[in-house]
Amino acid sequence: MDIGDREAVLWGSPIELRAQDRLRRVRDALLRTTLLPAFAMSPARLAHYVEQLRRLRPRMLFGYPSALCRIASHAQEHDVPLDGLGVKVAFVTAERLYEEQRAQIAAAFSCPVANGYGGRDAGFIAHECPDGGMHITAEDIIVEIVDAGGQPLPAGRTGQIVVTHLATQDYPFIRYATGDVGALGTAPCACGRGLPLLQHIEGRSTDFLTAVDGTVMHGLALVYIVRELPQVRGFKIIQESLLRTRVLLVCLPRLDAATRAAIVSGFQARLGAQVDISIEEVDEIAAEASGKYRYVVSRVA
Template sequence: MSLPARLVSDALFPLHERLMGRPTFTYLDELERSQWLPRDEIESLQARKLGSLLRTAHAHSPWFAQRIDEAGLDPHGREMALVDLLKLPTMDKADARAHRDEIVWRDAPGGVFPYNTGGSSGVPLSFYFGRARQASDAAGRMRARRWWGVEVGEREVYLWGAPVELNKTDVVKVVRDRLLNQLVLNAFNMSEAAMDGYLDAIRAYRPACVYGYASSIALLAAHAQDRGADMRLPTLKVVCTTGEPLFEHQRELIGSVFGVPVANEFGSRDIGFTAHETPEGQMLLISESIVLEVLDAQGQPVASGETGEAVMTGLCSEGQPFIRYRTGDVLRLSAEACRAGRGLHVIDQVAGRQTDFVVRSDGTVMHALAVIYVLRAVDGIKQFKCIQHAPDVIEVQVVPDRAWSPEREAQIVTGLRARLGADLRVECRLLDEIPPEASGKHRYVVSHVALAPRLQSATGGTA
């Protein structure tokens, strides 16, 4: 089932966002205008939004109010400048975890909503976001889709995480997605039979855009190639990948199978939608929503063209402010301007973290987030890492916090067996710390189970 795109874009989608209390389409209109401002005017806009955020944080977030006062800033007394950010200390995931209740503004307009993320380092984080942040994410993606000629309301296929069994809320979401011309396919079930069905569903649905985890779309493309399936649809304009690095050979594989350009996206659960690739081959920051700093190991700004850690301030994060937040992602800003004439900041290179697949004993391939979702829903976990040694054996390393109890281990076992099969042997190990990989990266899922040779072209190199 699909509906006329104009009906969705002009009526159903705006109505849905109004009913949800999200100013998505108002913000989209603003973004369409502001992207063409000169860089200095965009940075002036950032400064004004930063002042508003600091005033809100000072009034409603005691933890930030203390930091702002100690930095000698008076957001109520004068206009803020972007350089004022440097007077504030950075924050990290541990700060967000430990001080959440002193940071969140529970009475933010429209309310705040809880969210959990495993994070790239495998350190779970529970936080809150508000309607402005939701609108920023949605409007930013809509604008980025338009760069590729995909209008709001055109059919999209999402290769995305989905629950094992649908409850009433999930059924409502499925109906909502279809009314908004969005077809969601389950990236947590990538068996051969499921992928055959996905290829048929995509051909029948005739989307303008396919969107999903980079590794999952690459896996589906490898399967289509193995099957000799023709996925070059006349309606398809772009394949958008997200959630992890997109390796060049994955881009080539996806592009050759679907016959359209592949655009990568950069973002995170805690900060939100951050940047998207343009048809000119550049990654543009959603500068109206995020201030991006690139810092060295000592916390100082790197020189132009140098690589460092991405430290972000979410300008729409008033529900639970993220101000000078150390993301753990490594990137480099470009001195080059947008080739299409936009004033948005250009990201030259993003070094993310690879996500492995996990494999059920029946051969079904699942995105590693299927495992992440189980672990991040369990209280009492400070940090975790899952290592799949065999299709029916998985090791779970846990650094517990004070909320840990023996019942948590049973919850992990039950959740993982629901994902990977009732015969799964779960070896749970409690540790004081989880060391990084030899590369220095913290990988939250590692699988030693080889994919079938015909599908190995979908995966990236070792992290």
Template sequence: MPPWLVRNLILPTLDRLIGRPTAAMLRELTLSQHATHDELRVLQTRKLRALLSHAHARCRGYRARIDAAAIEPAVANLESLARLPTLSKDDIRAAMRPWLEAADDTRARRDVRTTAVDHHDSLCDPVVPGGLHRYTTGGSSGEPLIFFVDRRRQAADQAARTWTRRWFGIEPGDRELYLWGAPVELRAHDRLRSLRDRLINHRLISAFDMTPRAMDAALHAMRRFRPVHVFGYPSSLARLAEHAMAQVSWAPSVSGRRSRGATESQNRTVTGFQNRTVTGFQNRTATVRERRNTLPATVPRLARAGGGPGGPAPRAVFTTGEPLLPCDRDTLQAFFGVPVADGYGSREAGFIAHECPAGRMHVNMGHVIVELLDDAGRPVAAEEPGEIVVTHLEAWGMPLIRYRTGDVARWNSRPCPCGLAHAALAGIEGRRGDLIRTPEGNAAHALAAIYPLRECPYVRRFHVVQRADFSLDVFVTGELPEAVRARLERDVARQFRDRLTVRLHVAADLPPAPSGKHVVVRSEVETESRLAFQTEPRP
């Protein structure tokens, strides 16, 4: 579709049809990037008062919390927020347990997707405009969570994505290729999503199928589709880039004109940042250019291809869903030759922060309040690590007020060269799982095993171990009926097209790793075998 048609007709029409105020949210965010830090805190205070007033009036569980903290919503401020207790995944599960127990069969779960839910209205507004829509967390913590989102919150996240993309010259309707989780078997709503993607110039490549043949097909699709930007899990994107760079015969085609244009766009003033030139980004671009020029000349890269029928290179690469390791960032920058920007958020907590062109991870202060707390629940000192606690100011259907993410970060208090006054995070420590491999040398993202587990309401926590013989031991906690156990084994095996033996174990508890972290997916396949898979010749 022509990008202007998507931007001016298709996307606004879709938003109007489902009652999602994305355009209004985007206008507000665009104005916020001209605000001072104090002005942003005033905006947060106003939104916090509205959220607390709504939660007190419509959500019985929050009414009890707010009254116990002796907070008057109409005059609350950012400091009074600390009087409220934090909200954990277990708190949400306890509030929703009656519904989860009644919603085991697929039909029941589907029926509540857009209807008022009486059983868990302690945390929800059951009659929020547009209805409540069921979501499940990505499962990277090993503790899946079912929660609900309203149209207002959906619009906020979409507006934040558009806002941050514009920092890099990306507009709605520009062609996007994303490497993401895709089901093995398409359901009706998956087909509708696929149709919507085509209407808005999106193309999905499954991160669950990273076989050499699948990656060859993905690279071919990339050349034909000519994406303006690429989005996905950093580990999967880096693996795809490494696969391409390992094959001297694969020559990605891009026009030299666009490569030069990308460099020029990095050096020019970033639109909307009060016309301040991003000098820090210029310096970082020079460093990337020098690193790229030191790589072997035999390695084909998008930045060095120099033209051909494949079309121009993308303008930017965006990653999210797991930590972006420095080695993966270097691989992606070397291969694509364009800026690589990381985003931080979660399905339940929303769009929290994103890197600007200067490389700073700015908090989306127009939509979220972020606190960094120590083990005692106190704010951490400057430059000290603390748990990320989020209050989403636009989540009114199921408010998340002082939600504990389980991730750790530090404040970056230095002024950003981009001029944006939004607070910035540094040193975010999220969760990252191993790849899962088959005896044939194929690999899949860890989420391939996680998807069926996170959808099961009986599973409280889980841990997946791939043994040296490539079989999978899946450990879960919770009270699972025998029929559910058998179904889970089948569903996990189906994710790998029944090529792996899957054994399900119900445990009383899942102890953390020696590091203290809960590793969700761990592989015992020998390192030598992994290296052999990566260098395996093309069939």
């Protein structure tokens, strides 16, 4: 990749898109960057984006992993190949990247997928190298992992990610709580770079669910139950309280009684037999106000 290579960016909530000023549009034109708004991606809009990508033939893709997966799925469903566009890399950020998403994007565009971790207030915090290491941009950022009391944890221990940013224009962020959970690496990366590593990023604290008995588990414990069902096109799990969880599903065809019962049984096995599991089949699951997609939301965490 080089400066001036054509880039397609799938990004932005309605608020951010309204903030695109004339200077930004001129910069994007000079850098050959095309913005494809990632909010409210209807079938018609997805078809238009696929057409644009085939016409633009960008060298790099940048955006939410969920947005790139939606484009990949739409293209596959309509037998439109995207693997001959000449894309060199798909850079994803702003959401947790699941391995299934990485595989889908890589297969659809025939390119490697590079993950990035950052925050709206802290900027980019870490980037993934070709060897898979998530390198912290330690030249101007200090990343700590702390426990519930704010005390630093040693490398390898999982806790809250806090960031001190020393290169802000006005005043440095000191121990800014990102709301994410992760751990620092315990060994150097095979690539040879000396920058410290984030060993893993497990997601936001609200991506974790709490069972009736107090057990805290990652949302993946429930995601796997619905994601593998062939008729499920989209999902969102919302833990409203310890005794009620809603499951929003976009299905084609619709669920039969046996599948519904299996979902309820699987959720109750993890959350508690007395938990009310409400399955709601919907036509579409809207993005958050930020333009991102949240697959698990806990209002208990």
